[in-house]
Amino acid sequence: MASVCGTLEVAVWRSASGRVAAWVDRCPHRGMRLSHGFVRGEMLSCIYHGWRFDGAGRCRKIPAHPDLDPPETIRTQSLACLDAQGVIWIASEAPAVAPPDLGNVVPLRSLTFEAGIDAVAAMTGEVPDRSLLRLDAHGPVPPLVLLLQALGPGRSAVHALAAPTGTGALVAASRALEDFRRRTEAQGIAA
Amino acid sequence: MRPTLYDYVLSPSCYKARLMAALVGSELESVAVDFHPGGDHRKPEFLMLNPAGTLPVLTHGGLILTETTAMLVYLVRLAGRCEWLGGEDPASAARVQQWLAFSARLTASLGLARLHDMLGRPADIDAARWAGTLCLRELESALVENRLLGEDFLAGNAPTVADVACFPYVMLAPDGGVSLDPYPAIRAWTRRIRALPGFVEMPGIHRLHDLRPEPGEAEAAA
Ligand code: FES
Numbered sequence: 001m002a003s004v005c006g007t008l009e010v011a012v013w014r015s016a017s018g019r020v021a022a023w024v025d026r027c028p029h030r031g032m033r034l035s036h037g038f039v040r041g042e043m044l045s046c047i048y049h050g051w052r053f054d055g056a057g058r059c060r061k062i063p064a065h066p067d068l069d070p071p072e073t074i075r076t077q078s079l080a081c082l083d084a085q086g087v088i089w090i091a092s093e094a095p096a097v098a099p100p101d102l103g104n105v106v107p108l109r110s111l112t113f114e115a116g117i118d119a120v121a122a123m124t125g126e127v128p129d130r131s132l133l134r135l136d137a138h139g140p141v142p143p144l145v146l147l148l149q150a151l152g153p154g155r156s157a158v159h160a161l162a163a164p165t166g167t168g169a170l171v172a173a174s175r176a177l178e179d180f181r182r183r184t185e186a187q188g189i190a191a
Numbered sequence: 192m193r194p195t196l197y198d199y200v201l202s203p204s205c206y207k208a209r210l211m212a213a214l215v216g217s218e219l220e221s222v223a224v225d226f227h228p229g230g231d232h233r234k235p236e237f238l239m240l241n242p243a244g245t246l247p248v249l250t251h252g253g254l255i256l257t258e259t260t261a262m263l264v265y266l267v268r269l270a271g272r273c274e275w276l277g278g279e280d281p282a283s284a285a286r287v288q289q290w291l292a293f294s295a296r297l298t299a300s301l302g303l304a305r306l307h308d309m310l311g312r313p314a315d316i317d318a319a320r321w322a323g324t325l326c327l328r329e330l331e332s333a334l335v336e337n338r339l340l341g342e343d344f345l346a347g348n349a350p351t352v353a354d355v356a357c358f359p360y361v362m363l364a365p366d367g368g369v370s371l372d373p374y375p376a377i378r379a380w381t382r383r384i385r386a387l388p389g390f391v392e393m394p395g396i397h398r399l400h401d402l403r404p405e406p407g408e409a410e411a412a413a
Contacts, residue, residue: 040400047400110378111373167339171336171339174339178328
């Protein structure tokens with residue numbers, strides 16, 4: 001899938017065995033977006049000419065030259081990447097610190113907001129519990145962890161995790177997040 | 192005698208009928224209509240068949256259907272594959288109807304944006320894309336909730352006409368400048384549909400590459 005790390009466009013993918021990798025979203029061949037490619041087994045194939053890359057980003061097969069063992073120098077540009085607690089963390093340089101321990105939570109869902117990360121962060125100030133409880137009609141909402149990701153100017157992603165709880169409460173939490181998005185985006189329009 | 196589909200290969204609505212027939216294992220006669228650039232759907236002979244001048248049209252014996260959702264239901268019943276109509280309890284049946292009606296909103300928003308971008312149809316493109324985005328958000332949320340309940344498809348745990356009705360315009364949203372990147376649950380759902388037995392393609396909508404044999408390794412896999 002396509003994602004963003006700072007100003008870098010990134011392709012993130014998971015192999016059949018579950019290994020996660022994040023690369024700059026450009027094929028070393030002709031620059032096609034690798035996020036348009038497809039995963040088969042432990043390799044990602046570029047959609048354009050089918051060059052195949054292993055989890056470490058090294059080119060392993062060039063279909064136009066089936067007998068060639070591709071030189072080791074043909075590689076994608078890899079980012080630091082860590083899969084923990086249902087969250088994939090990426091960094092353009094090896095980070096000095098490990099991602100935070102999020103506590104006892106399970107992934108709920110990711111939403112894209114048509115609002116910059118600062119606007120979303122400002123709104124989260126009023127999120128915890130009280131405003132979410134406005135949605136009590138759908139059942140009580142469990143505590144949520146929201147991870148904010150800048151996707152560009154005026155755009156961000158919110159990755160939500162919830163304390164493990166019943167299905168009904170998770171559905172309510174999902175609806176609360178939509179309500180939060182509507183209010184955040186409305187703020188932007190009002191501003 | 193097989194039903195006859197008046198068909199245009201690039202039309203997502205025509206594709207719905209082809210896909211439905213393929214998924215229930217039926218065959219259709221196909222009559223190609225030159226929608227673009229010919230505009231044959233606006234010509235008198237075609238209007239005799241469908242005064243609305245829309246594609247597709249499905250005829251079978253004396254029956255003439257011009258609404259795609261009706262065609263899907265007809266093809267399913269004709270094939271005796273009524274599991275594609277969803278459960279019979281009131282809630283299940285209503286959920287299917289809900290998404291069939293919703294599919295018309297996809298056509299009016301994402302479909303319009305696509306016609307604008309591909310064929311230059313006049314439209315308020317920002318309004319069409321935003322309406323499409325709101326539809327996709329609604330769909331994404333419903334699919335998230337379904338997954339929380341352990342359901343893989345729009346109206347429960349098995350695919351129905353509702354999935355076939357909604358899938359094409361969603362899958363082709365990028366043709367109208369609306370990305371599917373923000374919708375992980377939708378992307379997972381489209382993958383489940385593209386992996387169904389009998390699935391057929393249209394230009395811009397492909398079978399899962401992951402399930403195809405590697406080029407040059409077809410014999411080994413066979
Ligand atoms: S651009 Fe990726 S294989 Fe050619």
